[in-house]
Amino acid sequence: MKNIWRLIALLLISAAALAGQQNRFSGESLAPTPPMGWNSWNKFGCNVSDSLVRGMAEAMVKSGMKDAGYQYVVIDDCWQVSRDKEGNIVADPQRFPEGIKALADYVHSLGLKFGIYSDAGTETCQGRPGGRGHQFQDALRYAAWGVDYLKYDWCHTSKTQDAATSYLTMREALNASGRPMVLSICEWGTAKPWLWGAGAGGNLWRTTDDIQDHWAGREKWPNGSCCSNGVLAILDMQVGLAGFAGPGHWNDPDMLEVGNGGMTDTEYRSHFSLWAMLAAPLMAGNDLRSMRPEIRDILTNKEVIAVDQDALGREGERVAKDGDLEVWAKQLKDGSRAAVLLNRGPSEQEITVNWQELGYPEHLSAEVRDLWQHKDVGKFTGKFSASVASHGVVMVSVRP
Numbered sequence: 001m002k003n004i005w006r007l008i009a010l011l012l013i014s015a016a017a018l019a020g021q022q023n024r025f026s027g028e029s030l031a032p033t034p035p036m037g038w039n040s041w042n043k044f045g046c047n048v049s050d051s052l053v054r055g056m057a058e059a060m061v062k063s064g065m066k067d068a069g070y071q072y073v074v075i076d077d078c079w080q081v082s083r084d085k086e087g088n089i090v091a092d093p094q095r096f097p098e099g100i101k102a103l104a105d106y107v108h109s110l111g112l113k114f115g116i117y118s119d120a121g122t123e124t125c126q127g128r129p130g131g132r133g134h135q136f137q138d139a140l141r142y143a144a145w146g147v148d149y150l151k152y153d154w155c156h157t158s159k160t161q162d163a164a165t166s167y168l169t170m171r172e173a174l175n176a177s178g179r180p181m182v183l184s185i186c187e188w189g190t191a192k193p194w195l196w197g198a199g200a201g202g203n204l205w206r207t208t209d210d211i212q213d214h215w216a217g218r219e220k221w222p223n224g225s226c227c228s229n230g231v232l233a234i235l236d237m238q239v240g241l242a243g244f245a246g247p248g249h250w251n252d253p254d255m256l257e258v259g260n261g262g263m264t265d266t267e268y269r270s271h272f273s274l275w276a277m278l279a280a281p282l283m284a285g286n287d288l289r290s291m292r293p294e295i296r297d298i299l300t301n302k303e304v305i306a307v308d309q310d311a312l313g314r315e316g317e318r319v320a321k322d323g324d325l326e327v328w329a330k331q332l333k334d335g336s337r338a339a340v341l342l343n344r345g346p347s348e349q350e351i352t353v354n355w356q357e358l359g360y361p362e363h364l365s366a367e368v369r370d371l372w373q374h375k376d377v378g379k380f381t382g383k384f385s386a387s388v389a390s391h392g393v394v395m396v397s398v399r400p
Contacts, residue, residue, distance in 0.1 A: 171201025
């Protein structure tokens with residue numbers, strides 16, 4: 001009888017320890033604010049290598065992006081080529097001759113964090129070995145390599161495969177590895193992951209199909225599957241989702257296209273401003289080694305980044321719309337508000353934000369600061385108006 005009670009006690013202790021580890025490795029402890037970093041996919045696709053990633057990590061430091069808050073360097077699809085006879089995932093020996101651990105160690109030596117990619121199906125989106133059936137084995141491998149962030153895709157899954165269960169299994173595997181790792185759910189919003197993503201241990205979840213480097217529009221891929229989205233198409237799909245985001249669990253409208261050449265600098269500034277208002281993960285996707293000063297200035301605007309990273313963790317919402325003219329607003333922890341005046345139209349227009357749209361009384365006097373011009377523009381009562389360029393924004397803070 002003593003042995004039975006001793007066994008029960010050991011089981012209870014083990015369960016308590018596991019629960020403590022799961023709490024330590026999920027939610028707010030891993031992503032108290034939206035993750036910031038760089039991902040290889042938008043610019044380089046499958047053309048990834050050890051030298052490329054090292055170069056990007058170095059550029060993240062030299063460009064000032066690290067000082068601005070960026071920390072994750074993430075390899076997307078195509079780093080893996082096979083599994084060995086024990087079923088362990090194998091990196092491409094030609095492109096990563098020193099292995100993934102050596103690369104992760106180098107990224108860590110720069111004071112940054114390292115991320116990697118896999119898939120909940122049998123294959124990745126580019127036909128490399130997927131993670132299905134190998135979740136715990138892969139998680140142990142990632143932990144041994146020093147991985148801090150896992151982007152987990154949804155290609156080549158079965159028709160009966162349940163997304164919430166699949167991602168929960170991966171989270172449990174990551175927790176069991178003993179190493180804290182952010183879990184990025186890349187299910188494209190198909191099964192409404194904002195409803196179950198936090199419960200499945202996700203720290204962020206894609207709310208839409210893939211972003212493309214253009215301002216507007218939504219088009220099917222050449223194979224007929226859906227869809228590639230411009231910035232405005234993705235923005236519209238965020239309406240109504242703000243209540244599902246918060247510290248440790250973020251809506252993800254996909255990675256940034258800033259600097260990839262398909263939009264104007266005005267449009268890139270709008271793209272970055274709107275993602276900051278959405279409390280979105282800020283994952284740059286351009287070539288950090290050769291970006292123009294104008295692009296660097298967009299990506300490292302600390303006043304705009306502060307809105308994204310605000311500790312209250314509120315996602316901004318659209319509070320006014322008049323045709324092509326919109327106002328988006330976000331409550332900040334100190335009681336102030338951030339607001340974006342967005343002009344989607346073809347010509348310059350004046351846009352007004354009323355205090356009541358921000359949740360303030362009409363008689364209130366408040367200081368307004370332009371976050372792109374980095375200057376205070378005055379004290380206003382009841383409302384603020386500004387002329388906004390075509391496809392542009394004026395982004396302000398409003399402080400009583």
